[in-house]
Amino acid sequence: METPVAQSQPSRAIALGSLSALSAGLPFLVLFVVGVALPLFGGGYWGVIATRACVYWVLVSGLNLVVGFAGQIAIGWVALLTLGAYTASVLVAGNVTPPFPPYLALVVAAAVGAVFGLVIGLPALRLRTFYFAITTVGFATIVTQVALAWQSVTGGGVGVAGPIFPPPFSSEWGFYYFCLGLAAICTWTTANIASSRFGRALTAIRDAEVAAEASGIAKPALLAMVFLFSGAVAGVAGGLFAALQSYITPDAFTLDLSVLFFIAILIGGRSSIIGPLLGTILLTVLPEFAAPLVAWSTFLYAVLLLVIVLAIPGGIAEILDFKSRRPLDSHRAIIPRPDLLPRLFGSPTDGSLTLEQVALSFGGVQAIDGLDLEIRPGQVHGLIGPNGSGKTTTLNVISGFYVQQRGIVRLNGTALPARAHNKRAHMRIARTFQTPRIVGSASVLQNVMIGGTIDGKGTFAESLFSLPRHRRDEAVLRDTAMLALSAVGLERLASVRIDRLQHSELRFVEIARALMLRPAYLLLDEPAAGLSAEEIKRLGALLLAIARAGIGVLVVEHHPDLIFDICDHITVLNLGRKLAAGTPAEIRTHREVVYAYLGG
Amino acid sequence: MLESIVLSGVAIGCIYALIGITYNVMFSASRVFSFTAGALGMLGGVLGSLFIAQVGMPLIAGFILALFGGVVLGIVTEIVAVRPVLKSLDQHLYVLSTLALALMVQQFTAIEWGTDARPFPRLLDFARGGFDQQFWLPILACAVVIVGLELLYRHTLIGHAFMAIAEDTYAARALGLPERRLRMTSYALAGAIGALAGFAGGEMLLAFFGNAPLLTFYGFVPVALGGVGNNRGAVVAGLLLGLFQQAANFLVGGIFASVAVFAVFIIVLLVRPEGLAGAALQRRV
Numbered sequence: 001m002e003t004p005v006a007q008s009q010p011s012r013a014i015a016l017g018s019l020s021a022l023s024a025g026l027p028f029l030v031l032f033v034v035g036v037a038l039p040l041f042g043g044g045y046w047g048v049i050a051t052r053a054c055v056y057w058v059l060v061s062g063l064n065l066v067v068g069f070a071g072q073i074a075i076g077w078v079a080l081l082t083l084g085a086y087t088a089s090v091l092v093a094g095n096v097t098p099p100f101p102p103y104l105a106l107v108v109a110a111a112v113g114a115v116f117g118l119v120i121g122l123p124a125l126r127l128r129t130f131y132f133a134i135t136t137v138g139f140a141t142i143v144t145q146v147a148l149a150w151q152s153v154t155g156g157g158v159g160v161a162g163p164i165f166p167p168p169f170s171s172e173w174g175f176y177y178f179c180l181g182l183a184a185i186c187t188w189t190t191a192n193i194a195s196s197r198f199g200r201a202l203t204a205i206r207d208a209e210v211a212a213e214a215s216g217i218a219k220p221a222l223l224a225m226v227f228l229f230s231g232a233v234a235g236v237a238g239g240l241f242a243a244l245q246s247y248i249t250p251d252a253f254t255l256d257l258s259v260l261f262f263i264a265i266l267i268g269g270r271s272s273i274i275g276p277l278l279g280t281i282l283l284t285v286l287p288e289f290a291a292p293l294v295a296w297s298t299f300l301y302a303v304l305l306l307v308i309v310l311a312i313p314g315g316i317a318e319i320l321d322f323k324s325r326r327p328l329d330s331h332r333a334i335i336p337r338p339d340l341l342p343r344l345f346g347s348p349t350d351g352s353l354t355l356e357q358v359a360l361s362f363g364g365v366q367a368i369d370g371l372d373l374e375i376r377p378g379q380v381h382g383l384i385g386p387n388g389s390g391k392t393t394t395l396n397v398i399s400g401f402y403v404q405q406r407g408i409v410r411l412n413g414t415a416l417p418a419r420a421h422n423k424r425a426h427m428r429i430a431r432t433f434q435t436p437r438i439v440g441s442a443s444v445l446q447n448v449m450i451g452g453t454i455d456g457k458g459t460f461a462e463s464l465f466s467l468p469r470h471r472r473d474e475a476v477l478r479d480t481a482m483l484a485l486s487a488v489g490l491e492r493l494a495s496v497r498i499d500r501l502q503h504s505e506l507r508f509v510e511i512a513r514a515l516m517l518r519p520a521y522l523l524l525d526e527p528a529a530g531l532s533a534e535e536i537k538r539l540g541a542l543l544l545a546i547a548r549a550g551i552g553v554l555v556v557e558h559h560p561d562l563i564f565d566i567c568d569h570i571t572v573l574n575l576g577r578k579l580a581a582g583t584p585a586e587i588r589t590h591r592e593v594v595y596a597y598l599g600g
Numbered sequence: 601m602l603e604s605i606v607l608s609g610v611a612i613g614c615i616y617a618l619i620g621i622t623y624n625v626m627f628s629a630s631r632v633f634s635f636t637a638g639a640l641g642m643l644g645g646v647l648g649s650l651f652i653a654q655v656g657m658p659l660i661a662g663f664i665l666a667l668f669g670g671v672v673l674g675i676v677t678e679i680v681a682v683r684p685v686l687k688s689l690d691q692h693l694y695v696l697s698t699l700a701l702a703l704m705v706q707q708f709t710a711i712e713w714g715t716d717a718r719p720f721p722r723l724l725d726f727a728r729g730g731f732d733q734q735f736w737l738p739i740l741a742c743a744v745v746i747v748g749l750e751l752l753y754r755h756t757l758i759g760h761a762f763m764a765i766a767e768d769t770y771a772a773r774a775l776g777l778p779e780r781r782l783r784m785t786s787y788a789l790a791g792a793i794g795a796l797a798g799f800a801g802g803e804m805l806l807a808f809f810g811n812a813p814l815l816t817f818y819g820f821v822p823v824a825l826g827g828v829g830n831n832r833g834a835v836v837a838g839l840l841l842g843l844f845q846q847a848a849n850f851l852v853g854g855i856f857a858s859v860a861v862f863a864v865f866i867i868v869l870l871v872r873p874e875g876l877a878g879a880a881l882q883r884r885v
Contacts, residue, residue, distance in 0.1 A: 073692065073695050073696070075699065123866060123869070123870060126869070126870050126873050127869060127870075127873055128873070129692040129695055130633040130692075130695055131824060131869065131873070133695050133699075134816070134817060134820050135865075135866060135869075137813065137816070137817060138817045138862050138865070139862070141813060141814070141817065141858070142858055142859055142862050145855045145858055145859075146855060146859065148855070149853075149855035149856075255813060259699075259703060266696065295711055296707070296711065298703065298707045299703070299704055299707035299708060299711070301703075302699075302700045302701075302703035302704040302707060303700070303704060305696060305697075305699070305700035305703075306680070306681070306697055306700035306701065306704070309685065309693050309696045309697045309700065310684050310685070310697065313691075313693065
């Protein structure tokens with residue numbers, strides 16, 4: 001069934017997307033033109049400052065993906081600058097090897113930076129926030145100490161001369177253009193990543209890690225790529241930094257510098273490229289205007305950091321986000337379009353998702369105790385029971401967040417591996433959450449697109465340079481996401497920042513995100529909580545239509561009207577055990593169920 | 601040789617343990633680690649040197665004022681960097697706010713006190729020789745603090761209130777405990793302990809602004825390895841750290857000793873993120 005709405009919406013979204021891409025690119029273009037024209041305005045000293053800003057930005061652009069997007073508090077990134085600077089300088093000087101040509105040395109610096117970016121970064125996979133922050137600080141301290149002690153290579157406290165690039169990049173402005181070019185490339189590539197499925201996945205890891213995992217996003221692989229990239233550009237920045245300084249000693253690489261990089265990102269704002277870019281320029285240039293305050297600069301950075309954290313956690317980017325201040329239509333209704341669902345799904349599958357004698361206890365509490373359950377494609381299965389009866393626990397076992405102590409979960413007869421929560425998405429098992437898990441600063445559309453992350457074909461490297469496969473992925477994801485949003489009835493809010501939505505709308509967004517997986521099974525955790533009676537009716541119709549399109553739907557719910565209206569089969573839990581199972585009509589009259597709910 | 605390694609290892613280990621306890625006392629009250637722990641230690645040394653050596657105050661007065669400086673910084677930490685971000689604990693803003701405050705203290709000290717390490721005055725002139733004041737003072741301080749905290753937590757009403765807050769903030773508040781005041785008291789106490797660490801270790805570490813980041817890191821190692829909130833664990837891990845560091849110092853030299861400490865720290869944490877004595881937390885979905 002072709003409908004005009006479904007036809008026009010995605011294409012309009014694409015048109016809007018390219019328009020907003022153009023307007024988003026404008027500030028970068030202006031900055032670049034100013035950068036290119038800079039030699040016309042100023043004398044030599046400003047050239048040094050501008051070059052320094054470019055060098056810093058090369059590093060900050062990569063760190064921005066780690067801090068601003070992935071939300072990892074990596075404070076000691078100056079360690080990578082140090083490593084890059086010493087690698088490039090020592091190789092060109094020929095202290096250990098025959099002298100390298102500068103460009104080759106810069107490439108080696110990038111490689112060294114990438115490797116150590118991975119080494120510093122990977123503990124983030126295991127360690128909690130403060131632990132990770134402090135290991136990066138410790139690493140930075142140690143790199144400087146090693147540079148000081150390893151005299152035969154680094155020259156110790158005396159230092160080593162930085163590399164000199166051959167003409168045309170040997171003159172001051174020549175070197176400036178070299179750095180400006182690299183800075184522009186870094187801006188372009190990180191902006192590409194930011195607007196790709198990888199960028200969205202990073203923000204999902206930051207703000208909604210559980211939802212990211214349920215969408216099949218593999219945190220280790222993704223973070224590893226980001227750390228490699230970020231380390232590589234930091235290594236390059238180090239090489240450039242050494243060339244700019246013309247002579248480096250360990251004193252040049254204090255933790256203050258790390259703090260500067262870090263604060264530049266926070267001033268700029270999370271999930272933004274332009275913000276941190278402006279932040280970097282600001283922090284590089286500011287001390288030049290306040291010469292008497294140079295000694296106090298780090299103190300002032302620290303004050304700035306405190307003020308930002310306490311007063312404007314959103315940074316420059318949020319201040320510049322005028323669009324999100326326009327009021328939204330306050331009388332908006334969610335009108336799902338179940339007729340669009342068949343276009344989202346492929347042909348329905350046979351088989352079933354079954355639980356056999358599953359049991360799990362937390363400490364002394366038996367959360368579920370020998371539960372059998374079967375979810376069939378095309379049917380709605382309701383899971384009800386009093387609080388603490390093990391409903392959500394059951395859902396968490398199926399989606400792999402909890403590991404059952406006994407029993408098996410089978411998909412079409414094969415046992416599902418325990419604990420592999422980010423593999424469930426690949427098996428087309430999608431879910432929603434009791435409290436919606438969303439990326440608050442992203443748009444509704446971007447949030448829905450997160451659900452389709454695993455269906456992208458292009459690699460991280462292809463996205464870096466916006467190659468055809470990346471662009472095709474994005475177009476497909478955008479179209480599918482618009483379709484999913486239309487199906488749940490929220491297409492008009494696609495470009496709105498999601499944290500401006502009402503709670504009930506978030507529930508539907510989560511369903512749209514789950515639909516992006518083209519699920520064979522859809523697990524919903526109290527989807528009707530917080531919805532009005534009218535909205536519950538529409539939700540019921542939507543869920544029923546999803547099931548009839550060939551999907552196995554499991555609904556954990558408290559609202560009896562919803563459950564009795566739409567379920568084909570109901571399982572009642574009490575204290576982790578199955579109290580009753582059957583059709584709505586059977587359950588309604590089941591004596592023990594009535595007891596459990598109304599008291600005996 | 602062995603004797604001096606053991607002595608200095610135990611002494612420096614006691615300082616690390618005290619900073620670890622500083623972290624713990626703040627954490628128990630607020631579920632927050634604060635970067636100011638190292639700054640407190642640094643401040644203890646600097647203030648002690650300032651009041652006793654520069655101003656020429658009597659020993660006791662200088663000691664009390666140095667501790668008082670720590671108390672003030674502890675309270676300021678709570679008011680400025682912790683309380684405003686407690687509402688959104690999951691955003692980890694405390695990492696940044698306490699880092700900012702610690703940097704401010706460190707930079708202020710660097711500018712006003714100078715960037716050179718200055719000597720810390722000798723306090724009491726007895727027991728010269730092997731078992732010097734610079735060794736026994738940190739050991740004594742650590743013993744006093746750990747015994748004092750045990751007594752406080754187990755045998756006083758306010759100590760029970762601290763424990764209640766550490767166990768379950770919401771339940772404690774529901775019981776009518778003045779959570780905010782208890783938290784501030786905890787931070788004041790932590791400030792005094794941190795300053796005591798720096799004061800007692802003054803002769804070993806000198807009065808030097810750069811001690812702040814070092815103590816922030818080395819003081820956190822006992823917390824991470826000994827188990828969060830576990831003061832006895834912090835003492836054991838602190839002593840092990842001190843001994844390991846001094847032995848490595850002697851065997852491979854100062855710089856690579858820090859590398860060794862860092863490597864061991866990372867490896868242990870990666871293998872057991874909850875620390876050697878801690879229990880794994882069940883994740884919430």
